[in-house]
Amino acid sequence: MSQSDSVETKLIHAGELRPRIYGAVNLPIFQSATFEYGGEADYNDIRYIRLNNTPNHNVLHAKLAAIESAEAAIVSASGMAAISTALLSILSQGDHILMQDCLYGGTHDFVTKDLPALGIEYDFIDASRPSTWDAKLRPTTKAIYVESIANPLMDVPDLAAIVDFARAHKIVSMIDNTFASPINFRPAEIGFDLSLHSCTKYLNGHSDIVAGACIGKAEIVKGVTHKLNHFGGTLDPHAAFLLHRGMKTLALRVRQQNESALAIAQYLEKHPAISTVNYPGLEKHSSHVHAKTWFDGFGGMLSFELKVDSPSLTDQFFGALQLPICAPSLGGVESLITRPATTSHLGMSSEDRERIGIKDSLVRFSTGIEATKDLIADFDQALKVLATAVR
Numbered sequence: 001m002s003q004s005d006s007v008e009t010k011l012i013h014a015g016e017l018r019p020r021i022y023g024a025v026n027l028p029i030f031q032s033a034t035f036e037y038g039g040e041a042d043y044n045d046i047r048y049i050r051l052n053n054t055p056n057h058n059v060l061h062a063k064l065a066a067i068e069s070a071e072a073a074i075v076s077a078s079g080m081a082a083i084s085t086a087l088l089s090i091l092s093q094g095d096h097i098l099m100q101d102c103l104y105g106g107t108h109d110f111v112t113k114d115l116p117a118l119g120i121e122y123d124f125i126d127a128s129r130p131s132t133w134d135a136k137l138r139p140t141t142k143a144i145y146v147e148s149i150a151n152p153l154m155d156v157p158d159l160a161a162i163v164d165f166a167r168a169h170k171i172v173s174m175i176d177n178t179f180a181s182p183i184n185f186r187p188a189e190i191g192f193d194l195s196l197h198s199c200t201k202y203l204n205g206h207s208d209i210v211a212g213a214c215i216g217k218a219e220i221v222k223g224v225t226h227k228l229n230h231f232g233g234t235l236d237p238h239a240a241f242l243l244h245r246g247m248k249t250l251a252l253r254v255r256q257q258n259e260s261a262l263a264i265a266q267y268l269e270k271h272p273a274i275s276t277v278n279y280p281g282l283e284k285h286s287s288h289v290h291a292k293t294w295f296d297g298f299g300g301m302l303s304f305e306l307k308v309d310s311p312s313l314t315d316q317f318f319g320a321l322q323l324p325i326c327a328p329s330l331g332g333v334e335s336l337i338t339r340p341a342t343t344s345h346l347g348m349s350s351e352d353r354e355r356i357g358i359k360d361s362l363v364r365f366s367t368g369i370e371a372t373k374d375l376i377a378d379f380d381q382a383l384k385v386l387a388t389a390v391r
């Protein structure tokens with residue numbers, strides 16, 4: 001394993017224990033809450049599952065850091081455990097943070113409801129308009145937070161400008177890199193301090209566990225680790241084992257998802273029943289230049305609007321689809337389809353949704369690894385059913 005190895009090789013070999021345990025090709029599950037005392041001098045070094053330092057944790061930490069070309073990583077019980085713990089390790093009472101205005105729902109709720117109760121203030125920024133950020137900066141601003149691809153319109157912020165701004169003002173740059181995945185974007189390579197993941201999605205890729213990760217500067221990850229040790233949002237060894245197993249195929253899955261999503265977006269863009277397609281791989285998309293500049297692929301997530309803005313018609317369309325499952329979440333091997341108005345953005349009023357560009361009939365699609373032509377054929381037959389219904 002050398003530093004120069006490609007991400008595909010790192011996914012298989014980085015961080016693996018040498019020598020292998022009894023020659024086992026796969027890392028066994030260390031189902032032991034506690035470990036024999038070995039002279040540890042610091043509380044955080046005592047081996048105990050909650051302290052995130054069993055072999056199952058340590059191998060994942062090394063592998064995650066390696067695949068994002070970062071110094072260190074820590075896994076957690078969920079993406080929200082990673083995000084909330086990271087925010088609370090960087091911010092304390094009296095501090096202020098700049099947040100992208102279109103955030104994952106759980107993050108949005110945490111920042112707008114829980115942080116103020118702890119005396120931590122926030123301001124929203126339009127992450128694509130750097131000229132507007134200075135006005136929001138305060139002497140107490142400690143961090144700036146964005147998502148590599150924002151749900152559900154798939155906007156990509158001005159990522160290099162975020163890093164420059166954070167450096168110029170000596171604040172921490174944080175990015176939720178869940179949607180892009182480390183295959184398409186590695187935040188540390190352009191200078192982000194901390195990358196956050198819901199490993200529930202692409203990293204595990206099989207929709208069978210909930211897990212999270214913080215990846216970035218060693219000093220920051222150390223702070224997050226100590227907070228996580230107190231809050232107890234530890235990943236359990238069984239889930240760590242499944243995440244480790246899932247990650248080995250990350251590159252293969254994401255490349256297939258990139259390819260399929262682009263083909264589906266191009267198909268939908270030409271379809272007469274579809275009015276808009278949001279996919280950063282399409283030249284027409286407002287974030288295409290940003291995505292092309294920093295990403296190796298455009299991802300597996302897309303959204304689109306039917307020409308007829310009718311939730312009941314959208315429901316008929318969902319009913320006619322044979323392959324995608326109507327379920328929240330994303331990034332698994334199976335294609336999933338949802339209507340953000342009834343899932344991720346249900347907490348907002350219809351008017352507020354409309355203001356940020358989310359129509360009631362907006363459809364979000366998470367591309368699985370089914371054959372591209374089968375997915376397109378399925379969309380084709382379901383859109384025909386729709387055409388009959390409109391007539």
Ligand SMILES: *Cc1c(COP(=O)(O)O)cnc(C)c1O
Binds near residue numbers: 178179200
């Ligand atoms: C799902 C998700 C989260 C939350 O992750 P959990 O694993 O469900 O806690 C955070 N950010 C993004 C972008 C997500 O898609």
